[in-house]
Amino acid sequence: MTDTAIATGTDEPVADFAARARAWLAQNMPPIDPDDPPFMVRAEQQSWDRAKELQKKLYEGGFAGICFPREYGGLGLDLAYQKAFNAECRSYEMPLILNTPSFTICGATILDVGSEEQKRERISAAIRGDEILCQLLSEPSGGSDLAGVITRAEKVGDKWIINGAKTWSTSAFAADYGLMLARTDWTVPKHEGLTMFLVPLAAPGITMRRIKEVNGNEEFCEEFFDGLELGDDAVVGAVNDGWTVASRQLHHERRAVGGGSEFASGTGAENASEMPPDHVGLAIATGQDTDPRVQDLAGRAYARRIVKEQLIEHVSRSIADGSLPPNAGTLIRLFHAETTELEVDTALAIAGTAGVIDDGDGLLEIGVRYLSRQTGSLGGGSSEMARNVISERVLGFPREAAADRGVPFNQVKRNKS
Numbered sequence: 001m002t003d004t005a006i007a008t009g010t011d012e013p014v015a016d017f018a019a020r021a022r023a024w025l026a027q028n029m030p031p032i033d034p035d036d037p038p039f040m041v042r043a044e045q046q047s048w049d050r051a052k053e054l055q056k057k058l059y060e061g062g063f064a065g066i067c068f069p070r071e072y073g074g075l076g077l078d079l080a081y082q083k084a085f086n087a088e089c090r091s092y093e094m095p096l097i098l099n100t101p102s103f104t105i106c107g108a109t110i111l112d113v114g115s116e117e118q119k120r121e122r123i124s125a126a127i128r129g130d131e132i133l134c135q136l137l138s139e140p141s142g143g144s145d146l147a148g149v150i151t152r153a154e155k156v157g158d159k160w161i162i163n164g165a166k167t168w169s170t171s172a173f174a175a176d177y178g179l180m181l182a183r184t185d186w187t188v189p190k191h192e193g194l195t196m197f198l199v200p201l202a203a204p205g206i207t208m209r210r211i212k213e214v215n216g217n218e219e220f221c222e223e224f225f226d227g228l229e230l231g232d233d234a235v236v237g238a239v240n241d242g243w244t245v246a247s248r249q250l251h252h253e254r255r256a257v258g259g260g261s262e263f264a265s266g267t268g269a270e271n272a273s274e275m276p277p278d279h280v281g282l283a284i285a286t287g288q289d290t291d292p293r294v295q296d297l298a299g300r301a302y303a304r305r306i307v308k309e310q311l312i313e314h315v316s317r318s319i320a321d322g323s324l325p326p327n328a329g330t331l332i333r334l335f336h337a338e339t340t341e342l343e344v345d346t347a348l349a350i351a352g353t354a355g356v357i358d359d360g361d362g363l364l365e366i367g368v369r370y371l372s373r374q375t376g377s378l379g380g381g382s383s384e385m386a387r388n389v390i391s392e393r394v395l396g397f398p399r400e401a402a403a404d405r406g407v408p409f410n411q412v413k414r415n416k417s
Contacts, residue, residue: 107122158231
């Protein structure tokens with residue numbers, strides 16, 4: 001990485017930018033202990049309101065949207081500047097929950113394939129802290145087969161009429177707009193008849209409900225579309241070319257889930273419960289710090305965490321310089337999921353029964369966290385799908401057989417009648 005920006009329209013050295021950010025952060029952003037971050041839970045509206053307040057401060061101070069182009073409200077700088085800012089802001093309260101999916105997935109996708117109007121209005125509004133973006137992809141009738149969506153969009157006059165349902169939409173209750181994939185042509189193979197829409201979530205014809213998870217969280221939502229009307233200006237990309245848009249969206253999601261996106265501002269856990277487990281501290285707390293078995297477990301988890309950080313750096317750099325294809329971002333997504341599972345499993349193994357029985361020692365949180373250990377293996381498609389992407393699109397292996405390949409979607413058998 002060079003010391004100054006490359007083709008960014010600025011001559012300010014990264015070191016000077018970092019010094020300016022350091023001074024501004026000290027005067028304008030609330031200081032925090034990065035090892036004990038403040039309450040910021042995605043299921044609570046107050047967390048999103050607070051995040052928007054912080055984002056507005058960043059925008060007013062000239063430190064928002066560092067890697068987004070200037071014409072869409074950003075600074076137009078390269079990743080070196082974002083990394084410098086991340087290092088400086090670690091000890092300050094940041095709107096981290098806005099990173100994913102609003103900036104790293106939705107904003108990045110609109111930047112890639114959206115119209116000029118969509119870029120100027122939606123990306124700019126998100127960077128200003130005025131709006132939040134979300135994804136509307138998964139459906140009740142299907143999970144990982146995103147191309148099999150059956151939400152219907154029909155053109156009636158100059159309007160698109162949307163009917164159908166979406167589910168597992170991350171933080172949709174707090175969002176203003178959502179990227180929604182719908183079927184616009186049923187007579188062609190499933191990947192060819194899709195269109196992506198940018199949906200205003202306050203529009204008539206949308207009913208939203210919160211989903212209660214096994215751990216009591218209500219971060220995810222389901223949405224029902226009954227005669228929702230959209231204009232042509234809501235189409236993202238081209239009509240019936242929604243799979244191209246969705247592919248870019250999934251590319252950004254897989255990078256974002258593992259922490260490899262240049263559009264994320266700030267690093268660290270969104271709240272204390274999301275912090276990586278302190279296996280050494282846990283071993284000491286349970287009187288097992290001299291146990292060779294526990295030392296080995298903790299050491300393996302810590303080594304894996306270090307390897308993940310190095311992998312993110314390597315893959316991100318290699319995609320940027322073209323030595324790896326964009327789909328290599330899936331490597332980050334897969335390794336992140338497996339690392340998270342190992343860390344949570346290790347914590348519960350060390351805690352033992354104390355992690356599932358409330359003795360008032362605070363270790364029950366380890367068991368509660370275990371209930372959601374699989375979330376990283378589902379975001380951006382399952383880990384099984386991630387392995388398929390790596391094998392077929394990175395390593396060049398033959399594609400997996402599919403019975404519906406090339407078959408018009410209205411002839412594909414979907415359910416027993």
